[in-house]
Amino acid sequence: MTESTYRIQGATGEWEVVIGLEVHAQVTSNAKLFSGAATAFGAEPNTQVSLVDAAMPGMLPVPNRECIRQAVRTGMAIDAQINKWSRFDRKNYFYADLPQGYQISQLYHPIVGEGAIDIVLDEKNPETSTKRIGVERIHVEQDAGKLMHDQHPTSSYVDLNRSGVALMEIVSKPDMRSPAEAGAYLSKLRTILRYVGSCDGNMDQGSMRADVNVSVRRPGEPFGTRTETKNVNSVRFVMAVVEHEASRQVDVLEAGGKVVQETRLYDPDRNETRSMRSKEDAHDYRYFPDPDLLPLELDEAFLKECRQSLPELPDAKRARYVNDLGLSAYNATTLTADADTARWFEALLAEGARIQKKSEGEVAKASANWLLSELYGALNRLGKSLEESPVGPEEGAELLALVADGTISGTIAKQVFEIMLETGARAPAIVEEKGLKQTSDTGAIEAAVAKVLADNADKVAQYKGGKEALFGFFVGQTMKAMQGKANPQVVNEMVKKGLAG
Amino acid sequence: MTDLTDLTVADIRDGFRAGDFSAREVAEAFNANVAAAKALNAFIVETPEKALDAADAADKAKAAGETLGQLAGVPIGMKDLFCTQGVQTTAASHMLEGFVPTYESTVSGKLWAAGAGMLGKLNLDQFAMGSSNETSYYGNVISPWRRGGGDNAALAPGGSSGGSSSAIAARLCPAATGTDTGGSIRQPAAFTGISGIKPTYGRCSRWGIVAFASSLDQAGPMARTVRDNAILLEVMSGFDPKDSTSLDLPVPQWEANLSSDLKGKKVGIPKEYRPEGLDPEISALWDRGIEWLRDAGAEVVDVSLPHTQYALPTYYIIAPAEASSNLARYDGVRYGQRDLPDGAGLQDMYAATRAAGFGPEVKRRIMIGTYVLSAGFYDAYYTQAQKVRALIARDFELAFEKCDLLLTPTAPSASFALGEKQADPLAMYLNDVFTVPASLAGLPAMAVPGGLDSAGLPIGLQIIGKALDEQTVLNASLALEERAGFTARPDKWW
Numbered sequence: 005m006t007e008s009t010y011r012i013q014g015a016t017g018e019w020e021v022v023i024g025l026e027v028h029a030q031v032t033s034n035a036k037l038f039s040g041a042a043t044a045f046g047a048e049p050n051t052q053v054s055l056v057d058a059a060m061p062g063m064l065p066v067p068n069r070e071c072i073r074q075a076v077r078t079g080m081a082i083d084a085q086i087n088k089w090s091r092f093d094r095k096n097y098f099y100a101d102l103p104q105g106y107q108i109s110q111l112y113h114p115i116v117g118e119g120a121i122d123i124v125l126d127e128k129n130p131e132t133s134t135k136r137i138g139v140e141r142i143h144v145e146q147d148a149g150k151l152m153h154d155q156h157p158t159s160s161y162v163d164l165n166r167s168g169v170a171l172m173e174i175v176s177k178p179d180m181r182s183p184a185e186a187g188a189y190l191s192k193l194r195t196i197l198r199y200v201g202s203c204d205g206n207m208d209q210g211s212m213r214a215d216v217n218v219s220v221r222r223p224g225e226p227f228g229t230r231t232e233t234k235n236v237n238s239v240r241f242v243m244a245v246v247e248h249e250a251s252r253q254v255d256v257l258e259a260g261g262k263v264v265q266e267t268r269l270y271d272p273d274r275n276e277t278r279s280m281r282s283k284e285d286a287h288d289y290r291y292f293p294d295p296d297l298l299p300l301e302l303d304e305a306f307l308k309e310c311r312q313s314l315p316e317l318p319d320a321k322r323a324r325y326v327n328d329l330g331l332s333a334y335n336a337t338t339l340t341a342d343a344d345t346a347r348w349f350e351a352l353l354a355e356g357a358r359i360q361k362k363s364e365g366e367v368a369k370a371s372a373n374w375l376l377s378e379l380y381g382a383l384n385r386l387g388k389s390l391e392e393s394p395v396g397p398e399e400g401a402e403l404l405a406l407v408a409d410g411t412i413s414g415t416i417a418k419q420v421f422e423i424m425l426e427t428g429a430r431a432p433a434i435v436e437e438k439g440l441k442q443t444s445d446t447g448a449i450e451a452a453v454a455k456v457l458a459d460n461a462d463k464v465a466q467y468k469g470g471k472e473a474l475f476g477f478f479v480g481q482t483m484k485a486m487q488g489k490a491n492p493q494v495v496n497e498m499v500k501k502g503l504a505g
Numbered sequence: 506m507t508d509l510t511d512l513t514v515a516d517i518r519d520g521f522r523a524g525d526f527s528a529r530e531v532a533e534a535f536n537a538n539v540a541a542a543k544a545l546n547a548f549i550v551e552t553p554e555k556a557l558d559a560a561d562a563a564d565k566a567k568a569a570g571e572t573l574g575q576l577a578g579v580p581i582g583m584k585d586l587f588c589t590q591g592v593q594t595t596a597a598s599h600m601l602e603g604f605v606p607t608y609e610s611t612v613s614g615k616l617w618a619a620g621a622g623m624l625g626k627l628n629l630d631q632f633a634m635g636s637s638n639e640t641s642y643y644g645n646v647i648s649p650w651r652r653g654g655g656d657n658a659a660l661a662p663g664g665s666s667g668g669s670s671s672a673i674a675a676r677l678c679p680a681a682t683g684t685d686t687g688g689s690i691r692q693p694a695a696f697t698g699i700s701g702i703k704p705t706y707g708r709c710s711r712w713g714i715v716a717f718a719s720s721l722d723q724a725g726p727m728a729r730t731v732r733d734n735a736i737l738l739e740v741m742s743g744f745d746p747k748d749s750t751s752l753d754l755p756v757p758q759w760e761a762n763l764s765s766d767l768k769g770k771k772v773g774i775p776k777e778y779r780p781e782g783l784d785p786e787i788s789a790l791w792d793r794g795i796e797w798l799r800d801a802g803a804e805v806v807d808v809s810l811p812h813t814q815y816a817l818p819t820y821y822i823i824a825p826a827e828a829s830s831n832l833a834r835y836d837g838v839r840y841g842q843r844d845l846p847d848g849a850g851l852q853d854m855y856a857a858t859r860a861a862g863f864g865p866e867v868k869r870r871i872m873i874g875t876y877v878l879s880a881g882f883y884d885a886y887y888t889q890a891q892k893v894r895a896l897i898a899r900d901f902e903l904a905f906e907k908c909d910l911l912l913t914p915t916a917p918s919a920s921f922a923l924g925e926k927q928a929d930p931l932a933m934y935l936n937d938v939f940t941v942p943a944s945l946a947g948l949p950a951m952a953v954p955g956g957l958d959s960a961g962l963p964i965g966l967q968i969i970g971k972a973l974d975e976q977t978v979l980n981a982s983l984a985l986e987e988r989a990g991f992t993a994r995p996d997k998w999w
Contacts, residue, residue, distance in 0.1 A: 055608060059834040061601065062588045062610060062713040064748050096830050096878070100851055105833020160851075162838065290878035292887060295719035295827050297749050 008135075010182030012220065014254045020223045021250040022230075023180035025242070026215040027193060029078075029172045029203035030147070031071045037146050037170035038065030038108060045209050049152070049163035057168040059103035064296050067092075071170035072300065074202035075115050075144045076310045078172060081200045081317055082139055084119025086307065090143075091299045096290040100162050101149035109145035109173075111291045115300065116142035121176075121196065122319060123188040127337040130322070137189050138177035147171050166210075172203065178217065178227065183243035190214060190239050191341070195318050198343040213237045216270075218249040220257065228253070229263040233270050233277050245270050249277050321346055329353075329368035338376060348390050348397055349375055355401035360408055370404055378418070382425055395424050403431040415488050416440050444491040446498065452485045453478070453495070453502045467503060475499065509534040510676040514579055514733035517679060521563065521578035528560035528567075528578035532622055535580050538677045539624055544999035547662075547672040549585045549643050550593050551625040556580040559622025566620075574620030575740055582672050582681035585626035586633055586665075587613045587724075588713040592623070596715040597631045597641035600862030601841045610713025611745045612682065612724045619740045624678050627668030631864045632832065633689055633717040636936040638667030639927055640866040648697055648920055649675035649995035653961035657998075658922040660962070663693025663936075669727045670697040674995060680728035680737055684714060686721045687820050688916075688940025691952035691967060694727055695915035698954040698963030698993060700982065701727035702734045705972050706947030707752035710745030716831040718824040719750070721944050731953065731983040735759040738975065754973070762976055765984040768802035770977065773908030777813035778939055786958045787914045794912050794955060794966045794985060801984035806908050810900040815893045816942040821934060822877050822890035823945075828867075829874025835862060869930065898946040901969075910977050911969040913939050915952040919962035939967060949975045953982045954991040963993065 011018040036043060039056035056063045079086050091113040094106040119139040126133035149167035151160045174193065180186045194212060197203040204211050214237075219230035231253070233245045253263050268277040316324075318340045325336035339349045352375060356367040379400065383393055403424065407417045412435055423434045435441055443449070456478055457464050467474040478499045483490055509531050512520065521528050536553040563577040588594045588606035595601040609617070617623070631640040638646040638661060648662040648671055662671035666683035670693035673681055683690035685703035694701035702725050709724040716722060726737030739759055745751040774795060779788060799805055837843035837858030844857035863871070877886035904911065916936055926933045943950040950969045958964050966985055970978035 058839055060588075060606070060608070060840070061594065061596070061604070061715045061834070062606075062711070064712050066747060066749050094830050096833060098833065098836060098852075098855055100836075100838050103834060103839060105836060106830050288880045290830070290875065290880075290883075292826060292830070292878055292883070296716075 008181035008185060010184070011223070012250055012254050014258050016258050018223060019220045019250070019254050021181060021246060022178050022219045022221060022227055023182075023186045023246055024178035024217040024230075025176045025180070025186060025189060026217070027174045027176075027190065028147075028213050028215075029174060029197055029205070030211040031074045031144070031170035031172055032201060032203055033068060033070045033074065033170055035068050035070070036168040037068055037071050037144060039168050041168065043169050045211075047165055049161070049165060052165040053167065057103065057164055059105070065108060065294070067297065067300065068170065071144060072115070072302075073306070073310055074200070075142060075172050076302065076307065077200050077314055078174075078197065078202045079116030079119060079142050080311055080314055081196050082119035082121055084139060084142065085117035086302070087113065087115055087117055088302045088307070089113065089299055090115040092294045092297045093291045094294045097287045099148070100160065101151050101164075101167070103149070103164060103167055107146050107148065108294055108297070110143035112293070113299075114141045114143035121189060121192055123185060123192050124337065125184060125188060128334045130333050130337060135185065137179045137185070140175040140177050142172050142174045145171050145173060178219075183246040186216070186246050187239050187243040190242055192318075195341055195343070199315055199317055201315075207237045207239070210237065214242050216242055216245045216249070218246055218253070219263070220250050220253045228257075229265050231263065231266055231268050231277075233268045234280065236270050241270060241272055244272075244275055245277060248275060252277070315343075318346075325368075329365050331368060331372050335372045335376060339372060344390055351397035352400050352404075355398050356404055359401055359405040367404070367408070370408065371401075374400065374404055378421060382421070386425070394428060395421070399424060399430055406431055406435060410444070410491060411435065411441055413442050413488065413492055416442065440489060442489045442491050443486065444494050446494060449482070449486065449490050449494055449498050450502075452482050452490070453498045456481045456485060457502050464503065475503070478503070508676075510538050510679075512679065513730050514576075514680045514728055514736050515730070517579050518576065518736070521567070522573065528563035528622075529557065531578060532556040532560035532580045535624055535678055538675070539672075542672075542675055542677050542999050545647050545649060545671050545675055545677070546644050547628055547646050547668040547675070547677060548582070548625040549595060549597065549628050549668070552592060552623050553625075555592070556622040556624045559617070559620065563620050563622075574618065575736065576616060577620030579620070579680070580622040580624050580678060581616065581737075582624050582627045582669060582678040583613055584629055584666055584669050584682045584684060586629060586684050586715045587682060588715065589613055589623070589626065592626060594626065594715070595642070596633070597629045597643055598862060598864065598867070599642045599842060600835045600859075601715075602642070604841045606713075608713060611710035611747065612714065612741045614713075615740055615743065616682070616737075621740075627666070627672060627681055629668055630665035630689075630866070632715065632828070632867050633665040633684055633686055633722075634828070634866050634870055635664040636688070636692055636933050637661035637921070637923065637926065638664040638693075639923060640664075640864050642864055645923055646671045647923070649997075649999065650697060650920060650962055651995065651998065656960075660920045661696065661923055663696035663916075663920065665689040666693045666701070666727060670694055670699060670701075673697070673699045673727055673729060675997075675999065676994075680726060680733050682724060682741070683727045684717075684722055684724050685940075685944065686717050686723075686824060687944045688937040690725050690727055691940045691950060691965075692916045692936055694952040695954070695965030695967075696920040696963065698965075698991060699727060699729050700731055700734055700951065700953045700986070701725060702738060702951040702975065702978065702982075703944070703949065704738060704742060704975050705752070705949045707750055708738075708742045708949075708975070710743070710748040710751050712745055712747040718827040719831060720827060721820075721824060723944075731951075731979055731986050732760060732763060734951070735763055735979050752973075757976060759976055759979055763983055764980050765801055765987050767798060767981060767984055770803045770910065770981070771908040772798045772803045772805050772981070773808035773904050773911045774805060775808050775810045775813065775904065775911055775913060777810050778913040783914075784918050786919075787917060787964060790955045790964050790966065791912070791914050797985050797988035798912060798981060800988060801981075803981070803984075808904040808907055808911070810897075810904055810942065812893060812896045812900050813942055816897055816945055817934060817938055819890045819893045819897065820937070820941040820945060821873070822886050823894060825870040825874035826878050826887055826890075827874070829871045829878065832863075832867070832871055835859065837862075866930070894945050897942055901942075901946045901948060905971050909971070909974075910981050912981070913967045913969065915939060915965040915967040919958045919960065919964050943969045948972055949978045951978050951982045953985045953989070955985065955989050956991060957993055963991075
C-alpha cells in the first residue's frame with residue numbers, strides 16, 4: 005500500500021486534496037428497475053416508457069429481479085458486505101423529468117454495504133503502487149427522464165425514456181488524494197463493472213457518470229469543507245475537476261475566504277466548475293420507506309447463484325497472467341484492464357495452445373507481445389477497436405503458430421499480417437500462395453552466403469581485421485538475397501562458417 | 506312482479522340463471538333508477554350503455570349455453586377511484602377532471618371479466634380523503650336517509666365511499682366497489698344501513714386504484730347483504746404480480762362456506778372501544794350485538810387493545826405522509842389539470858396547477874404529510890407513528906390469542922347533517938376512531954347494519970378478524986345480520 009505525495013503548492017504552503025466519488029452506473033438490463041419498459045439507448049423520445057414510468061394514476065412499482073441480481077454481483081466483485089435485508093425509500097422532489105414526484109432509491113438500508121477497490125498507480129510496479137480505496141455502499145435507484153430545451157422557443161420538452169432505468173450508486177470513501185488516484189479508481193471501477201457485466205461503462209452514453217466530492221486541507225489536519233461537482237462523464241474530466249476544484253479552493257482559502265458547501269457543475273469547454281446551488285437551497289427530500297414496496301430479502305440460493313455467476317475478476321486475472329503465464333506486470337495489467345481485451349487474449353491463447361499442442365504458458369509471451377504491439381498498432385492505424393478487428397483470435401493464433409514452428413520468420417510474419425488485414429485471407433493460405441515459407445535448405449543458403457562474401461571482399465577483409473560488427477551486414481545481405489525466407493538461425497551459422505573459411 | 510332493483514346480487518345472479526328475468530331487464534331497471542336519482546349526486550359519470558352491453562353479453566352467453574361468469578347479469582357501481590379504461594376517472598378531484606385512463610384497474614377488470622356490468626362511476630370524497638363526501642369536487646353525495654319527524658336536512662352518506670353507500674341504500678345499484686384506507690368502506694356502510702368489508706391488506710390488488718395511502722388502501726365490496734359481499738369479494742381478490750404488496754395466496758370460497766353457526770368461536774369485546782361519553786344508542790346496539798353473537802353460539806370474552814387511543818393520531822400521520830408523496834405526481838406535466846399562467850416557469854406551473862386542482866382537505870393532508878416527513882420532524886412524527894403502528898398491530902395479535910374475532914361499533918354516531926362537521930376537521934376525523942385501528946393493522950373488518958337509532962337513522966356494528974380470516978368475519982357478520990333483521994329502507998324522496 006502506498007501514500008500519496010501529491011500536494012498543491014499554495015502561496016502559504018502545501019495543501020492536500022481529499023476526494024470521494026459517487027458513481028452512477030446504469031445497470032445492464034433489458035427492462036427498467038420497476039417496470040417492464042425497454043432501456044435501449046438512443047431510441048426516439050418517449051418510446052421506452054410504460055404506464056409506471058410515466059407515473060400514471062394507480063400505477064405501482066415491481067422490482068426487476070435482474071437489476072437486483074446485478075447490484076448484488078457488483079457488490080460481491082468488490083468484496084463488499086451484501087445486505088440480505090434492504091429497503092427502498094422515496095426521495096421526494098418536484099421536477100419535470102421526475103414523473104412520480106419522487107425517486108425510488110435506498111437511503112437507510114442499501115443493498116450493498118462496505119467494500120473496497122484496489123487501484124494501481126504505476127502499472128509497471130503494481131506491487132509497490134497499489135492503494136486500497138474504500139467503498140461505503142452501493143444502492144440501486146431509478147434514473148430520471150431528460151428535459152430537452154432546444155425543441156421549442158418557449159417550452160421545454162420531456163423525454164421519459166430514461167425515467168425508471170436502474171442505476172447503481174457506488175459511493176466511495178474519501179480515500180483518494182490526487183487526480184491520478186481519482187482517475188485510477190474510476191477506471192478500475194469501470195473495468196470491474198464490465199467484467200461483471202453489470203454496467204457497460206459507456207461514459208459517453210451516460211451509462212456511467214460521477215459526482216466528484218473535493219476538499220482540501222493542510223496535510224494531517226481534519227477534512228475541509230467539500231464541494232460536489234455533479235454528473236462528470238469521463239475519467240479525464242474527473243481528473244480535471246479534481247485539479248481545478250482543488251486549486252480553486254486553495255485560492256479561496258489563501259485569500260482568507262471559506263469554501264462553501266455546495267453543488268457545482270463542470271464545464272468541459274472552459275475547464276472550470278460553476279456553482280449550481282448552495283447548501284441553503286438544498287432540497288428537503290423527505291425520505292421515507294416506499295409503502296408500495298416490501299423490504300427486499302435475498303435468500304441463500306439467490307446469493308449462491310450471484311456468486312457462482314461471477315467471472316474471474318481483473319486482479320485475480322492479472323496475478324494469474326504474471327504467476328502462471330509468466331507475463332510482465334505491465335503486459336498483464338494492460339491485458340486485464342478491459343474485459344474485452346482479456347477475453348480476446350484468452351481466446352488467442354487457447355487457440356494457440358491447441359494448434360501448437362503446447363500449454364498456454366508456453367505460447368503466452370509471444371501471444372501477448374503480438375497482441376499488444378502488432379495487433380494494437382494495426383488497430384490504432386485503422387482507427388478500430390478490438391471488437392472491430394478484421395483479424396480474429398483464431399486467425400492470429402494461426403499466424404503465431406507459423407512463426408513458432410519456424411515456417412516463417414518474424415519479419416515475414418509482419419508482411420503476412422498486413423496481407424491478412426487487407427484481404428481477410430488466413431495466414432497459412434497467404435504463406436502458401438506467396439511462397440513465403442522460410443527455407444532451411446543449407447545448400448541454397450550456403451550458395452547465397454558464398455555470393456555475398458565474394459561480392460563484398462573488402463568488408464570481409466575489414467571483418468577479419470577486427471570489425472566484427474559487420475557480421476550483421478552479411479546476415480542481412482544474405483537474408484535479402486533469400487528474400488527474407490531463409491531460416492535466420494541457419495543463416496547465422498552459415499555466415500559464421502563462411503567467414504571462418 | 507317484484508321490483509328487480511330490490512333484489513340482492515345473489516337473487517339477480519340466481520334469477521337470471523333460472524330464467525326469471527333477462528340481464529337486460531335488470532340493467533334497464535337499475536339504469537332507470539340511476540337516471541331518476543340525480544338529487545342524490547351519487548354518480549360522477551353514468552354509463553348506462555356499459556351496463557346494457559354487459560347485460561346483452563350475459564343474455565347472449567346464456568342463450569348460447571356458454572359458461573356464465575360469477576357475476577353474469579349483475580350490474581354494479583364503480584367507485585371513481587378505480588381507473589376504468591375509456592371512462593373518465595377523477596378521484597372526485599378537479600385535478601383529474603377529463604382524465605380517461607387507457608388501462609383498467611385489476612379489481613374492476615376482474616369484475617368485468619366475471620360478467621358484471623358498470624352502471625357508472627360513483628362519487629366519493631376527493632382522493633378518498635373525507636368521512637362525509639363533502640370534499641368531492643363534484644358536489645357532495647346526499648344520503649337517501651332522512652331523520653324522522655319532518656326533518657328534511659340533507660344527511661351525509663359517510664365517506665369516502667359515499668357514492669357507493671348512497672347508491673346501494675337507494676337501490677341505484679345492488680352492489681358497488683369501495684376502498685377503505687381508515688374506514689372508507691365501513692363508516693359509509695354504517696351510515697346508510699348496508700354492509701361492506703375491507704379484506705386483509707393485500708387481498709385485493711391496488712394496481713389501477715388512484716393511491717391515497719399505499720400501506721393502508723384496500724379495495725372491498727359494499728352491498729346490502731353479507732352474502733353479496735362474499736360473492737363480490739371472491740371475484741375482486743387474488744394475487745396480482747403488478748402489485749408488490751399483493752398476497753400470493755389462493756382465494757377462499759367465502760360464499761360456499763358461509764355459516765352463521767358460531768359454536769366454538771370466541772368473540773372479544775375490546776373495552777377501549779367504549780370510551781367515556783359514547784353515544785348511548787351506539788352502546789346499546791353494541792350490547793345487543795353481543796347477545797346476538799352469544800345466541801349464534803359464540804363465547805364472549807373481554808379483551809384489551811391498550812394502544813387504541815393512539816390509533817387516530819398515528820393514522821393521521823402515516824396516511825397524510827404517504828398521501829403527500831403519492832399525490833406529487835399530479836403536477837400538470839403529463840395528464841389532468843394544468844394551469845399555466847402567462848410567463849410561468851415550471852415552479853409557477855406546479856403551484857398554479859396544484860392550487861387549482863386540489864380541494865382544501867387534500868391540501869391540508871398534503872401539508873400535514875409534508876410536515877411530518879420534513880428533516881427535523883421525521884423522527885418525532887413518522888418514525889414514532891410507525892412504532893405505534895407496530896404496537897397497535899401487536900395489541901390485536903395478543904387479543905387474538907384469547908379470541909377469534911372482535912365485535913365493536915362501526916362509527917361513534919349515526920349520520921350527521923351535511924355541513925355540520927365541515928368546519929372542524931378534528932371532529933370529522935373522529936368518525937374513523939373505531940375503523941382506523943384495523944386499517945393500521947391490515948386486518949379484515951366488516952360493517953353490518955344493526956338497527957335504527959331514535960332519529961330513524963341506521964347504526965352499525967363492526968366485526969374485526971384475524972389476518973386472512975375473512976371467513977370468520979363474514980360468518981359472524983351473517984349471524985348479526987340474521988338476528989338484527991334489518992329491513993329498514995329510506996323512503997324515496999329524490
